[in-house]
Amino acid sequence: xxxxxxxxxxxxxxxxxxxxxxxxxxxxxxxxxxxxxxxxxxxxxxxxxxxxxxxxxxxxxxxxxxxxxxxxxxxxxxxxxxxxxxxxxxxxxxxxxxxxxxxxxxxxxxxxxxxxxxxxxxxxxxxxxxxxxxxxxxxxxxxxxxxxxxxxxxxxxxxxxxxxxxxxxxxxxxxxxxxxxxxxxxxxxxxxxxxxxxxxxxxxxxxxxxxxxxxxxxxxxxxxxxxxxxxxxxxxxxxxxxxxxxxxxxxxxxxxxxxxxxxxxxxxxxxxxxxx
Amino acid sequence: xxxxxxxxxxxxxxxxxxxxxxxxxxxxxxxxxxxxxxxxxxxxxxxxxxxxxxxxxxxxxxxxxxxxxxxxxxxxxxxxxxxxxxxxxxxxxxxxxxxxxxxxxxxxxxxxxxxxxxxxxxxxxxxxxxxxxxxxxxxxxxxxxxxxxxxxxxxxxxxxxxxxxxxxxxxxxxxxxxxxxxxxxxxxxxxxxxxxxxxxxxxxxxxxxxxxxxxxxxxxxxxxxxxxxxxxxxxxxxxxxxxxxxxxxxxxxxxxxxxxxxxxxxxxxxxx
Numbered sequence: 001x002x003x004x005x006x007x008x009x010x011x012x013x014x015x016x017x018x019x020x021x022x023x024x025x026x027x028x029x030x031x032x033x034x035x036x037x038x039x040x041x042x043x044x045x046x047x048x049x050x051x052x053x054x055x056x057x058x059x060x061x062x063x064x065x066x067x068x069x070x071x072x073x074x075x076x077x078x079x080x081x082x083x084x085x086x087x088x089x090x091x092x093x094x095x096x097x098x099x100x101x102x103x104x105x106x107x108x109x110x111x112x113x114x115x116x117x118x119x120x121x122x123x124x125x126x127x128x129x130x131x132x133x134x135x136x137x138x139x140x141x142x143x144x145x146x147x148x149x150x151x152x153x154x155x156x157x158x159x160x161x162x163x164x165x166x167x168x169x170x171x172x173x174x175x176x177x178x179x180x181x182x183x184x185x186x187x188x189x190x191x192x193x194x195x196x197x198x199x200x201x202x203x204x205x206x207x208x209x210x211x212x213x214x215x216x217x218x219x220x221x222x223x224x225x226x227x228x229x230x231x232x233x234x235x236x237x238x239x240x241x242x243x244x245x246x247x248x249x250x251x252x253x254x255x256x257x258x259x260x261x262x263x264x265x266x267x268x269x270x271x272x273x274x275x276x
Numbered sequence: 277x278x279x280x281x282x283x284x285x286x287x288x289x290x291x292x293x294x295x296x297x298x299x300x301x302x303x304x305x306x307x308x309x310x311x312x313x314x315x316x317x318x319x320x321x322x323x324x325x326x327x328x329x330x331x332x333x334x335x336x337x338x339x340x341x342x343x344x345x346x347x348x349x350x351x352x353x354x355x356x357x358x359x360x361x362x363x364x365x366x367x368x369x370x371x372x373x374x375x376x377x378x379x380x381x382x383x384x385x386x387x388x389x390x391x392x393x394x395x396x397x398x399x400x401x402x403x404x405x406x407x408x409x410x411x412x413x414x415x416x417x418x419x420x421x422x423x424x425x426x427x428x429x430x431x432x433x434x435x436x437x438x439x440x441x442x443x444x445x446x447x448x449x450x451x452x453x454x455x456x457x458x459x460x461x462x463x464x465x466x467x468x469x470x471x472x473x474x475x476x477x478x479x480x481x482x483x484x485x486x487x488x489x490x491x492x493x494x495x496x497x498x499x500x501x502x503x504x505x506x507x508x509x510x511x512x513x514x515x516x517x518x519x520x521x522x523x524x525x526x527x528x529x530x531x532x533x534x535x536x537x538x539x540x541x542x543x544x545x546x547x548x
Binding site: 052053076080082085087091092093094096097098100101102104105107108109149171 | 309427428430431434435437438439441442443444484485486488489490491492493494
């Protein structure tokens with residue numbers, strides 16, 4: 001059997017005595033569209049940063065079957081859209097310039113594509129295309145052909161989000177990690193992005209992991225849902241999600257976390273009062 | 277018409293000026309984009325400490341300036357990666373430290389001397405053939421590296437974390453970039469002096485960015501503005517008998533002001 005495209009075991013992240021993530025474990029299979037749901041501060045961004053080696057963590061993370069340090073070599077096969085990407089109006093980059101930066105990783109990907117193949121994954125890179133054709137293709141995938149020479153500082157929020165996705169797609173990643181891509185978009189831009197993501201997943205087969213606050217939206221888009229608040233308290237298919245009492249699960253979970261934090265605060269207080 | 281071009285000192289000044297102006301404007305674009313506009317200033321002030329060390333120990337001051345500046349730029353890059361202090365705060369710290377340390381050393385070595393002024397305000401028309409050759413070789417080397425790495429530097433200026441995920445060795449690239457900046461600052465000190473060195477790095481790029489073009493066009497426009505200011509500045513300062521460094525900067529600001537005014541009056545079209 002093929003190794004999961006992403007596998008996480010007992011991932012924990014702590015800053016001093018504060019726990020951001022605790023014993024997170026999950027597997028994601030190729031072709032999945034996993035929606036990650038959780039309140040602000042639940043650790044969604046930290047989870048992504050840990051997967052992407054931008055954050056120190058405990059536990060094991062493996063991508064395409066390469067765990068911990070070795071995943072550095074296959075990291076460029078993941079396209080990542082950060083939660084906030086702000087750009088100066090004057091920043092001298094056109095949409096084309098932005099998408100061009102996505103091509104820079106191709107050199108590293110060519111070098112390491114054999115690592116993917118060893119584990120049964122194929123990078124759909126076509127060496128016959130020119131850079132220009134690649135950029136054209138990425139632009140048409142997100143419907144931004146008209147904005148090629150526009151400066152990115154002048155794009156609307158939705159256009160910038162789609163341009164950033166085109167920048168990711170240009171190198172043909174096998175998996176996308178999107179941190180709250182729908183936040184701060186208006187209805188129209190949300191629908192456009194929704195359709196693009198659905199097509200990428202269903203027609204091209206790109207594995208997508210995305211974080212969002214909006215359960216309704218995730219239910220329509222995702223195949224699996226994971227609910228997270230420091231720990232994963234639900235991970236299952238959309239159907240399971242429908243039949244599970246998430247509210248009850250969450251309140252039990254929140255109660256547990258709250259009790260524990262309360263206890264630890266009490267412990268700290270006791271400790272400090274005994275030393276003081 | 278321009279009979280002054282026959283003078284050897286003028287030829288040397290122009291050649292050195294063009295070389296330094298090219299390297300400064302190309303490196304400067306990335307500094308401005310990284311919001312590190314004042315980095316050149318900080319490095320040049322640390323270089324003042326280096327000059328003071330040289331005068332104090334009786335070593336050729338440009339060498340000590342180079343060593344202290346490179347050390348400071350490596351230090352600031354490390355600090356930026358390992359601490360949570362903001363980039364601009366780090367630059368301010370470095371700048372103040374550079375001047376304070378220089379003042380201490382200069383006073384200890386018997387007060388301010390005349391040669392210090394040539395470091396503070398530049399003396400391009402007094403440079404030797406070796407100085408000119410150094411400027412040309414260093415600038416050529418830096419321009420070559422920037423041309424090779426420009427797409428990577430641009431990606432990092434846009435989003436360093438994404439660049440890292442894409443497989444770029446961002447740590448190494450940052451060091452290369454910062455070290456190149458400190459070297460060009462030291463070389464440019466001869467042209468416009470410590471106090472104005474960052475103008476060559478920052479001003480042409482800010483002016484070019486107003487025009488709102490893409491990355492490559494902005495780089496090219498900035499280069500044109502930089503070279504115009506340097507050449508016109510050197511020549512007019514000779515005729516007007518004023519300080520070259522001041523003239524170069526004033527002309528650069530003049531170009532920038534005319535771009536802003538033409539943009540405001542819609543004489544030139546700014547791309548959207």
